[in-house]
Amino acid sequence: MSSATTTAPHPAGLARKLADSGLRSTPQREVVYEVLLKRRDHPTADEVFTRVKPELPSISLATVYNCLETLVQCDLVRAVNFERGPTRYCPNLIPHAHFHDEVTGQTHDIDLPPALFAKLKAVVPAGFDANAVEITFRGKFIASSVN
Amino acid sequence: MSSATTTAPHPAGLARKLADSGLRSTPQREVVYEVLLKRRDHPTADEVFTRVKPELPSISLATVYNCLETLVQCDLVRAVNFERGPTRYCPNLIPHAHFHDEVTGQTHDIDLPPALFAKLKAVVPAGFDANAVEITFRGKFIASSVN
DNA sequence: CCCCTTCTTTGGAATAGTTCTAATTATCGC
């Protein structure tokens, strides 16, 4: 597989991305990443821990934090925060917003047209050099009759 | 100083707003609110605590948290979060974005045209009922020699 | 292969920010 411009979120890509940063591929890192790809529901470190445990029963919570941090560093995963709640992790690398459901506590991805991102960055006054923007909606997810 | 200037909320308005919610006006609440109005640099609870202390030497940190929570509840103050850092407080009630300086840790208000807020809400898919949107830029503030 | 260095994992202790609790103190309506 030839290298793409955008990394496809694939367990296989992990080893390469890690090597690029001079880091080793380990079972712990692989399983943590797989878990994130498998269920993209923005789990917390603790939730990742319980999902990884059956596969690697001797893994520690500290290692889960380490692995998640490593994945974020390697730009394979995004850390998402909402109002001092525990950090959640998201393997969707395409710029997008988040919707936080205040009833269920769930976090959903919201796609945004790239033009909007551009417009947002355009309103930042001179003197401010913004290299990232974070957009979070808060509200309720209303069951749609369509499914 | 950043842009977003507003209807200057006045300490006087506090008693009324509190009464509206069936709450009492107390020296602690008044001084906490005054401190927020006086220096609008998005202080943390701890920073508010040290600023209030000279005025009310016997106030406790718990009370500062209580007062801030009350002010947020009464819609006199906004709580602002950035990446699991301590909550900061902002008496600017007009919808606006925040710019977080990753070098100094300072938070600045950024005015946004109301049309942009409207556009943002428009991209939220059907089924999601958003009642608030939070926009945070991250980057560096490039020295303007003026302060 | 074996050794050496380096990287990684691990469990537990430590930390930061915040909330909880139970007791005291202030305030309002009568």
Added chain:
DNA sequence: GCGATAATTAGAACTATTCCAAAGAAGGGG
């Protein structure tokens, strides 16, 4: 002034996370 209610206080408790020091892999050169 009195009783009911609300607010404040100090300190303990809590949560999410990071730190630490020791033990465990994992390549690379001889």
